[in-house]
Amino acid sequence: MGFLTQSAFTGLAQTLSYLSPTLLVLIGFDKDVIDTNGIPQITRAAFQIGAVLSLCTILWSVWRVPELPMSPDEQRQSVAEPLTLRGSLRDLRIAIIEMPRPMRQLAFPMLCQWYAMFAYWQFITFAIARSLYDTTDAGNAAFRQSVLTVGQLGACYNAVAFVAALALVPLTRRWGAKAVHVLCLAASGLACQPARDIDPVSASNIDPRLLSLPGARWS
Numbered sequence: 001m002g003f004l005t006q007s008a009f010t011g012l013a014q015t016l017s018y019l020s021p022t023l024l025v026l027i028g029f030d031k032d033v034i035d036t037n038g039i040p041q042i043t044r045a046a047f048q049i050g051a052v053l054s055l056c057t058i059l060w061s062v063w064r065v066p067e068l069p070m071s072p073d074e075q076r077q078s079v080a081e082p083l084t085l086r087g088s089l090r091d092l093r094i095a096i097i098e099m100p101r102p103m104r105q106l107a108f109p110m111l112c113q114w115y116a117m118f119a120y121w122q123f124i125t126f127a128i129a130r131s132l133y134d135t136t137d138a139g140n141a142a143f144r145q146s147v148l149t150v151g152q153l154g155a156c157y158n159a160v161a162f163v164a165a166l167a168l169v170p171l172t173r174r175w176g177a178k179a180v181h182v183l184c185l186a187a188s189g190l191a192c193q194p195a196r197d198i199d200p201v202s203a204s205n206i207d208p209r210l211l212s213l214p215g216a217r218w219s
Helices: 002-026 041-064 072-080 085-098 101-105 107-132 141-175 177-192 214-218
Strands: none
Touching (some): 002 041, 002 141, 107 141, 141 177
16 A cells, blocks of 8 residues: 555656656747757756755755664664675675565566666657657757657656556455556556557557556556
8 A cells, every 4th residue: 555655646746747848848948949968948947847856855854854763782783883895795685585575576577677667768759759750860859849749648657657556456455466466567568569660640540548558567
């Protein structure tokens, strides 16, 4: 339940993040204005907004969330065992040994999932730019439009993640976490397939609900 709640609000935050460039265009920013480094103005503005929000949340956490004090035994152990590479490796080994069995079972699947997610995040813009806008030139207006399109798709699937994380609670209680996990991963993999094959002619015939299914993986 706690993880699904975290996923819900992560999805909501990422929806707003993905929509930031589009919202900036809607309030008057020009998507084709770039700086001397070739970075669009809306991209730089979105990063600056994110930096301010990140700094504010960190400061808020430091100010408002008290740090749990170490017990006397932990303090003595910290002094007796200074931080070294050997000590860190030993702590890592102990953590792996004491790790709950389900977490060890998920180690390899999580490796595959994070590989897939980062492959998607790194290359989806290039895939959409080439398939939908027929360009590979990061300096032209069509490519910048593809960046906005990817942001809108990302907002869509993260909105799905926000809703799905809450909807998955009763499904998980009924079917179990393993079955729901498999279902979400399968839906996400299915959604990634059409991205590389979209063309301007067929784009209008692709159900946008299909492209929003990566949200199921994130939830």
